[in-house]
Amino acid sequence: MGGTRVSALSYAQDNRRRFVEQLDGFLRIPSISALPAHAGDIRRAADWLIDDLRAIGLTTELIPIEGSHPMVYAEWKGAPGRPTVLFYGHYDVQPVDPLDLWERPPFEPVVRDGRILARGAADDKGQVHMHLRAVEALLATRSRLPINLRFVFEGEEESTSIHLADWLAANRERLGADVAVISDSGFFDGNVPAITIGLRGIMYAQIDVVGSPVDLHSGTYGGAVPNPATTLARLIAELKGPDGVITIPRFYDDVRPLTDEDRAAFAALPFDEDAWAAGVGVHGLAGEAGYTTLERKGGRPTLDVNGMWAGFIGEGSKTIIPAHAHAKVSCRLVPDQDPARIFALFRDHVLRIAPPGLAVDVKLLGAGRPTLTPIDHPATRAAARALEATFGRPPLYIREGGSIPVAASFASILGLPVVLLGFTPPADNAHAPNEWMDLSNHEIGIRTIARYWDELASVGRDGLAG
Ligand SMILES: [Zn+2]
Numbered sequence: 001m002g003g004t005r006v007s008a009l010s011y012a013q014d015n016r017r018r019f020v021e022q023l024d025g026f027l028r029i030p031s032i033s034a035l036p037a038h039a040g041d042i043r044r045a046a047d048w049l050i051d052d053l054r055a056i057g058l059t060t061e062l063i064p065i066e067g068s069h070p071m072v073y074a075e076w077k078g079a080p081g082r083p084t085v086l087f088y089g090h091y092d093v094q095p096v097d098p099l100d101l102w103e104r105p106p107f108e109p110v111v112r113d114g115r116i117l118a119r120g121a122a123d124d125k126g127q128v129h130m131h132l133r134a135v136e137a138l139l140a141t142r143s144r145l146p147i148n149l150r151f152v153f154e155g156e157e158e159s160t161s162i163h164l165a166d167w168l169a170a171n172r173e174r175l176g177a178d179v180a181v182i183s184d185s186g187f188f189d190g191n192v193p194a195i196t197i198g199l200r201g202i203m204y205a206q207i208d209v210v211g212s213p214v215d216l217h218s219g220t221y222g223g224a225v226p227n228p229a230t231t232l233a234r235l236i237a238e239l240k241g242p243d244g245v246i247t248i249p250r251f252y253d254d255v256r257p258l259t260d261e262d263r264a265a266f267a268a269l270p271f272d273e274d275a276w277a278a279g280v281g282v283h284g285l286a287g288e289a290g291y292t293t294l295e296r297k298g299g300r301p302t303l304d305v306n307g308m309w310a311g312f313i314g315e316g317s318k319t320i321i322p323a324h325a326h327a328k329v330s331c332r333l334v335p336d337q338d339p340a341r342i343f344a345l346f347r348d349h350v351l352r353i354a355p356p357g358l359a360v361d362v363k364l365l366g367a368g369r370p371t372l373t374p375i376d377h378p379a380t381r382a383a384a385r386a387l388e389a390t391f392g393r394p395p396l397y398i399r400e401g402g403s404i405p406v407a408a409s410f411a412s413i414l415g416l417p418v419v420l421l422g423f424t425p426p427a428d429n430a431h432a433p434n435e436w437m438d439l440s441n442h443e444i445g446i447r448t449i450a451r452y453w454d455e456l457a458s459v460g461r462d463g464l465a466g
Pocket of ligand 1: 090123124157184
């Protein structure tokens with residue numbers, strides 16, 4: 001050895017310029033998964049990753065996926081007894097239209113005002129690249145990683161990850177890990193570091209109410225037969241009280257209550273409710289009594305009508321009693337609600353309160369599980385320590401009202417706690433023209449990741465298992 005031992009963190013700082021040049025090369029590959037004409041570019045991006053992973057000392061494999069783009073897999077298993085991290089990222093990017101709104105061609109990166117502009121700079125190539133550089137810095141300076149690492153890089157995330165769930169299920173054994181880490185999200189506000197701890201799930205159903213085989217004359221039959229549209233309206237109105245509380249019995253049974261720490265985390269998010277409502281363009285806000293707007297849209301379940309139709313909806317009038325009426329209704333779910341159980345409760349309740357004289361049917365259209373890795377989970381705490389040490393301030397905690405199907409798959413198929421550690425401000429233009437990555441975040445992020453692996457090593461496997 002001899003001389004001073006360079007730390008992984010100063011290695012990352014010293015090599016900053018080279019890292020950015022290398023990122024430029026990765027961003028030049030137009031790996032748009034949605035467009036068949038770019039299949040060759042997708043393959044080039046996968047090969048770029050394989051070459052890079054090999055060069056920094058990982059074992060790699062290009063895994064073909066029938067009918068789609070290959071999965072890039074890599075691992076480093078030199079820390080027996082230490083935690084194993086399964087990291088997920090994607091190397092495909094969104095299409096670039098409308099091209100004329102880009103300041104520069106989307107695959108000719110340019111550095112301006114401390115940012116690198118290009119398609120994929122934030123979502124997700126820039127963040128994938130940070131993980132590769134963190135491993136390079138650790139292996140170059142210590143010849144080993146503090147933890148075991150498995151990398152999974154997908155090539156069809158931007159075209160809805162059709163094959164990922166099956167692939168995860170088929171490779172459950174080989175993907176064994178203690179925690180999954182995904183860097184494909186961002187911050188809540190400006191450049192303040194954040195960890196996304198929760199995502200809501202969904203139960204999506206349709207109610208069909210049928211009265212007669214055909215529409216009936218409302219003069220001849222009105223007053224003598226039940227009206228499916230009126231009945232449907234009444235059924236839906238009964239699902240929620242005026243206080244916004246869902247009235248389906250046992251609906252809230254499995255809802256994990258918000259802890260004091262959860263509520264403090266919501267309250268700590270910078271949020272101007274009036275400005276937000278004005279931005280949305282609504283005339284007022286509504287929701288479950290007893291919770292703030294951010295709590296209601298991130299930490300509590302919902303029930304909403306997504307569509308309703310019945311009878312005559314054309315211009316003018318038509319005097320009928322509709323033969324049938326329909327509604328699509330969905331519930332956003334929070335941990336630990338199970339979409340299958342919620343559907344059963346929903347269906348049974350609707351059938352129970354439906355009046356006689358009509359045929360009512362309730363069917364399931366879609367389901368997705370909620371995920372949560374709580375603030376006090378050791379893997380979240382370790383990430384928070386790493387962020388605070390590198391960004392110089394503690395992170396905010398975000399609960400997304402929507403879902404990230406990939407994260408739900410890692411949680412439900414592999415049974416892993418999922419830490420969503422993203423590094424980009426909300427204004428990063430992901431999926432839009434002029435996407436960018438803040439280069440100082442890129443550099444600090446590399447150090448954060450290296451530090452996070454050290455933190456997880458000191459938590460240990462038993463510590464992570466709780
Ligand atoms: Zn992404």
